[in-house]
Amino acid sequence: MRGCIAASILALSALALGTWAQSQTKGPQGVSINTVPNSYIVKFSEEPGSIDWEQAVGDFMADMQKVGVSSRITINFTEVIVAAAITFEDQYVDQVAMLPTAAGLFAVNQASLAPLASSSEPVEQPPLPMLAHTYTEVSRVHDELKLTGKGVKVAILDSGLDHKHPAFGNCFQTDGCRIQYAHDFIGDVSSGDSTNMTGPGNPLSTCNPHGTHVAGILAGNDGVFKGVAPDATLGIYRIIDCSGTTTTSAILQALEQAYKDGMDVISISAGTPSGWRFSPESTAVYNLRKKGKVVIAAAGNDGTENLWTVLSPAVSPGALAVASVDLPQYYSYYFNVTTADGGITQIERSGHQRELPPLDIVDAPLVGAQDAQGGADYACGPIADITEKNAIVLVQRGTCPYTTKASNVIAAGGAVMIVYSAVKEIVGGVSYDQNLNLPAFSTSYEGGQFLRQLVSPSSTGSATVNVDMTMHSFNASIPYQVSYFSSWGPSPESDVKPDVSAPGRAIYSSLPQEYGMYGLMDGTSMATPYLAGVAALLVQSKKFFKPTEVYSAIVNSARPILQTQDQYFSAAQQGAGLVQAYRAATTTLHFQVRALATGYTDYLAFGATGDEKGRKFEMTLPVSNRASGAVQLTLSFVPAISATAFNESGVLLPTTQYSTAAPKLTFSQDSLTVRGHSQKDVKVTLDLSDIPSSNFLVVSGYIHMRVGSDTSKVVASVPVLSSAFKASEIPVLPPKDSAYPCLISSDLTRCLTGDKVTYTMSGDSFPKVAFRIQFPAIRIRVRIGHAKTPDHVTASVTENSYLYNQRNMNSDNAYFYAYTWNGKAYRSLKVENTFDMGDGDYVLQFWFFSATGDVESTMWVTPPFTIKRDATTSSVNSDSTENPGDSTSDSEEHNGEDDD
Numbered sequence: 001m002r003g004c005i006a007a008s009i010l011a012l013s014a015l016a017l018g019t020w021a022q023s024q025t026k027g028p029q030g031v032s033i034n035t036v037p038n039s040y041i042v043k044f045s046e047e048p049g050s051i052d053w054e055q056a057v058g059d060f061m062a063d064m065q066k067v068g069v070s071s072r073i074t075i076n077f078t079e080v081i082v083a084a085a086i087t088f089e090d091q092y093v094d095q096v097a098m099l100p101t102a103a104g105l106f107a108v109n110q111a112s113l114a115p116l117a118s119s120s121e122p123v124e125q126p127p128l129p130m131l132a133h134t135y136t137e138v139s140r141v142h143d144e145l146k147l148t149g150k151g152v153k154v155a156i157l158d159s160g161l162d163h164k165h166p167a168f169g170n171c172f173q174t175d176g177c178r179i180q181y182a183h184d185f186i187g188d189v190s191s192g193d194s195t196n197m198t199g200p201g202n203p204l205s206t207c208n209p210h211g212t213h214v215a216g217i218l219a220g221n222d223g224v225f226k227g228v229a230p231d232a233t234l235g236i237y238r239i240i241d242c243s244g245t246t247t248t249s250a251i252l253q254a255l256e257q258a259y260k261d262g263m264d265v266i267s268i269s270a271g272t273p274s275g276w277r278f279s280p281e282s283t284a285v286y287n288l289r290k291k292g293k294v295v296i297a298a299a300g301n302d303g304t305e306n307l308w309t310v311l312s313p314a315v316s317p318g319a320l321a322v323a324s325v326d327l328p329q330y331y332s333y334y335f336n337v338t339t340a341d342g343g344i345t346q347i348e349r350s351g352h353q354r355e356l357p358p359l360d361i362v363d364a365p366l367v368g369a370q371d372a373q374g375g376a377d378y379a380c381g382p383i384a385d386i387t388e389k390n391a392i393v394l395v396q397r398g399t400c401p402y403t404t405k406a407s408n409v410i411a412a413g414g415a416v417m418i419v420y421s422a423v424k425e426i427v428g429g430v431s432y433d434q435n436l437n438l439p440a441f442s443t444s445y446e447g448g449q450f451l452r453q454l455v456s457p458s459s460t461g462s463a464t465v466n467v468d469m470t471m472h473s474f475n476a477s478i479p480y481q482v483s484y485f486s487s488w489g490p491s492p493e494s495d496v497k498p499d500v501s502a503p504g505r506a507i508y509s510s511l512p513q514e515y516g517m518y519g520l521m522d523g524t525s526m527a528t529p530y531l532a533g534v535a536a537l538l539v540q541s542k543k544f545f546k547p548t549e550v551y552s553a554i555v556n557s558a559r560p561i562l563q564t565q566d567q568y569f570s571a572a573q574q575g576a577g578l579v580q581a582y583r584a585a586t587t588t589l590h591f592q593v594r595a596l597a598t599g600y601t602d603y604l605a606f607g608a609t610g611d612e613k614g615r616k617f618e619m620t621l622p623v624s625n626r627a628s629g630a631v632q633l634t635l636s637f638v639p640a641i642s643a644t645a646f647n648e649s650g651v652l653l654p655t656t657q658y659s660t661a662a663p664k665l666t667f668s669q670d671s672l673t674v675r676g677h678s679q680k681d682v683k684v685t686l687d688l689s690d691i692p693s694s695n696f697l698v699v700s701g702y703i704h705m706r707v708g709s710d711t712s713k714v715v716a717s718v719p720v721l722s723s724a725f726k727a728s729e730i731p732v733l734p735p736k737d738s739a740y741p742c743l744i745s746s747d748l749t750r751c752l753t754g755d756k757v758t759y760t761m762s763g764d765s766f767p768k769v770a771f772r773i774q775f776p777a778i779r780i781r782v783r784i785g786h787a788k789t790p791d792h793v794t795a796s797v798t799e800n801s802y803l804y805n806q807r808n809m810n811s812d813n814a815y816f817y818a819y820t821w822n823g824k825a826y827r828s829l830k831v832e833n834t835f836d837m838g839d840g841d842y843v844l845q846f847w848f849f850s851a852t853g854d855v856e857s858t859m860w861v862t863p864p865f866t867i868k869r870d871a872t873t874s875s876v877n878s879d880s881t882e883n884p885g886d887s888t889s890d891s892e893e894h895n896g897e898d899d900d
């Protein structure tokens with residue numbers, strides 16, 4: 001079998017010689033990721049459940065001995081993936097990856113899912129009914145179909161649960177108790193491997209409130225607050241530690257355990273940013289689906305990072321990847337504003353900081369911030385002194401950090417800060433250095449408009465504020481929209497990802513007692529258990545026999561939502577649209593569509609990659625009717641807004657840009673009759689010829705089906721998505737004038753320009769390269785050449801360390817992959833054939849391969865540098881001075897996966 005190693009990413013602090021690093025650590029709204037040093041998952045080619053796994057492990061260990069790499073197996077995976085967690089020294093990655101007995105080698109990732117704005121009050125909050133159930137038809141499924149998840153086993157892979165919470169009945173494994181399974185795979189502090197896990201038997205973990213919130217959405221029930229599948233049987237698998245960290249090994253172990261425990265549905269609100277379907281997690285999830293399990297996974301919270309950011313395992317063809325939408329109505333805290341005429345208005349507030357005491361604000365005067373310059377109200381510079389005592393100061397969001405605004409409000413004598421949004425959106429919290437000790441919260445666009453006219457210089461009256469500690473429901477300024485934080489697809493291979501959306505913004509659910517019992521959280525983490533709950537309801541109905549039928553019901557009955565008056569949000573952002581549970585549970589139409597790009601037979605939407613020649617794609621849409629009577633369908637196509645991540649020169653943009661350029665889609669017939677219990681194929685032609693490929697647009701839309709002549713009633717919809725360009729046309733590297741790639745200083749802070757650098761290959765004097773990639777790169781190779789012949793390969797340095805690479809995040813240019821060369825090279829895979837390159841003048845060559853199947857690559861060569869070892873430390877193999885020649889194995893471009 002072929003060897004490979006997937007995107008392994010090291011924290012800068014863990015930077016080891018001969019290995020490499022990427023810092024993707026991001027701010028409060030994202031994921032930070034690094035790899036666990038010397039820890040890998042080796043994948044074998046055996047089918048899960050095969051009795052041959054021991055033989056495979058044995059053969060591999062024998063191979064390891066032959067090449068002389070000492071290693072230790074820490075976990076064997078046998079049920080959902082045949083693989084082993086293994087430790088060996090990072091410097092042998094290439095040798096191990098190329099062993100014929102290793103079908104794949106992947107670094108163990110450690111990722112932190114930092115929570116999005118969550119808002120809990122320091123005072124206990126009461127249970128309230130879930131508002132979302134009205135908009136997702138879950139209420140109808142509960143009331144009319146009487147489905148509640150009873151008898152369905154649902155696994156929640158998260159941070160554990162406060163099962164003593166009233167919404168979970170304070171029970172475990174007793175008769176009639178919903179919580180029947182529990183297993184901890186991570187412990188309070190992730191150790192990177194499994195040493196800190198506590199094993200089976202205890203669901204209770206409250207240090208991180210995430211899991212209790214997630215479980216509440218899925219299956220909480222205290223009579224008033226009711227989750228989506230309140231009677232489901234739960235398995236609580238802890239894979240997220242107190243600080244929010246998860247690891248590849250914990251996820252794989254939990255997936256295996258959930259399978260052994262006979263779970264029907266698996267909900268996973270975590271993942272690692274290795275957005276290719278070949279990762280071990282994605283492979284395991286794909287196998288689970290083949291074994292009849294429904295897997296629902298969070299797309300991720302990188303919506304502001306532009307396209308191609310869906311996490312693994314959500315990116316797996318075995319999972320439904322869930323995006324988040326904002327609903328027309330949501331709960332928030334509020335405050336009362338009493339105007340001079342005695343009228344009281346309830347204004348939304350959000351984002352109280354838990355660390356501060358409750359906001360006991362009574363009759364506080366409201367004043368506006370007046371910047372010294374120009375009367376603006378951003379409070380980014382000094383503001384006019386505030387004479388009122390205990391004043392609440394209104395400040396506009398934007399142009400400078402909250403800490404600056406807060407400092408200026410304090411300096412002017414304000415007691416509390418309200419930040420208003422100048423755009424229509426559901427507002428997030430305000431957070432900043434709590435040592436400033438200035439309570440602050442934010443308010444909506446509407447709230448801001450109302451308050452502004454009260455504090456404007458022309459206003460005559462006065463206003464006072466009273467903060468209330470209870471929840472109130474508010475109407476959103478825009479009824480439906482994809483949440484700003486929801487990660488964009490598509491997958492690197494242009495599969496439609498995310499698959500579908502569920503409510504994930506301002507979701508009110510259970511929290512551990514010490515977090516106030518109930519509170520709000522945002523995230524695709526919240527949308528995921530919502531959808532998993534819907535899947536549990538469908539499984540309970542026993543109308544669906546395979547996971548793909550459940551997926552089809554969910555995806556093809558979802559309701560796409562509009563971004564503009566006549567164009568939908570991109571399918572690369574919302575998938576099929578907002579889940580409609582009643583329609584899904586009652587549908588008799590099913591679709592199984594073959595994805596053009598990857599050839600997966602069981603994809604529910606088209607994915608295609610436009611090539612410059614044809615730009616017309618013929619696809620077959622099989623429509624199957626499970627009802628006994630015939631159905632007459634009318635077909636139409638409604639395009640979604642097109643989106644691009646790049647400008648016309650192929651430079652990654654800071655934010656997604658939109659285009660109204662829309663694909664055309666025609667049918668072999670616009671209407672058809674499908675007899676009862678039969679299937680009919682429709683030929684569909686997707687025409688991209690009007691779409692300029694130079695804009696790098698991802699185009700999409702929805703095939704709508706209506707019954708008979710009733711054109712108002714869409715009964716099913718099929719998302720269609722395509723990239724209108726070839727992946728290889730996108731430059732993998734940023735433009736030439738950008739800082740990267742570069743030789744970088746040993747502390748990774750400065751690109752080295754100017755004079756040729758000399759390295760002694762001891763201490764911290766090793767060549768280091770920093771690079772950024774704009775687009776997912778399936779493989780990056782590193783080779784060495786002599787400075788005089790920089791384009792000529794002398795030997796290999798790293799062939800298999802960089803496979804399935806995530807593109808660099810945008811939000812901070814400081815994020816880059818960092819590579820350190822330890823001076824070693826090789827021409828064959830045996831460890832003893834690794835040698836130190838002799839002293840001399842060299843270049844490192846980086847070869848970037850952008851997409852699956854692409855043989856084209858981009859080469860970047862470092863400036864020449866000198867290796868001159870200290871006489872005392874030098875121990876150089878004479879081999880290095882032999883004639884240059886490229887004897888590196890080129891036989892496999894990458895690890896192919898066996899697709900079905």
Ligand SMILES: *[C@@H]1O[C@H](CO)[C@@H](O)[C@H](O)[C@H]1NC(C)=O
Nearest residue numbers: 054055057058073074075076
């Ligand atoms: C994994 O399986 C191999 C082969 O049977 C065995 O030698 C090894 O002890 C196992 N390791 C663990 C940690 O289970």
Ligand SMILES: *[C@@H]1O[C@H](CO)[C@@H](O)[C@H](O)[C@H]1NC(C)=O
Nearest residue numbers: 187188189190191192195196
């Ligand atoms: C295991 O957890 C403890 C605290 O519970 C922590 O101090 C320790 O560092 C952890 N072990 C590792 C190897 O991280």
Ligand SMILES: *[C@@H]1O[C@H](CO)[C@@H](O)[C@H](O)[C@H]1NC(C)=O
Nearest residue numbers: 335336344346466467468469
């Ligand atoms: C805010 O106003 C509402 C409606 O008038 C009232 O029920 C509530 O008690 C008030 N809260 C406070 C803290 O004044």
Ligand SMILES: *[C@@H]1O[C@H](CO)[C@@H](O)[C@H](O)[C@H]1NC(C)=O
Nearest residue numbers: 328329346473474475476479
């Ligand atoms: C919210 O919307 C509903 C339905 O459109 C409407 O009946 C209600 O009055 C609105 N509430 C507020 C506070 O605007």
Ligand SMILES: *[C@@H]1O[C@H](CO)[C@@H](O)[C@H](O)[C@H]1NC(C)=O
Nearest residue numbers: 646647648649650651652735
């Ligand atoms: C694309 O962006 C780069 C960097 O900002 C800029 O230099 C280039 O001119 C842009 N190209 C186009 C066609 O706008």
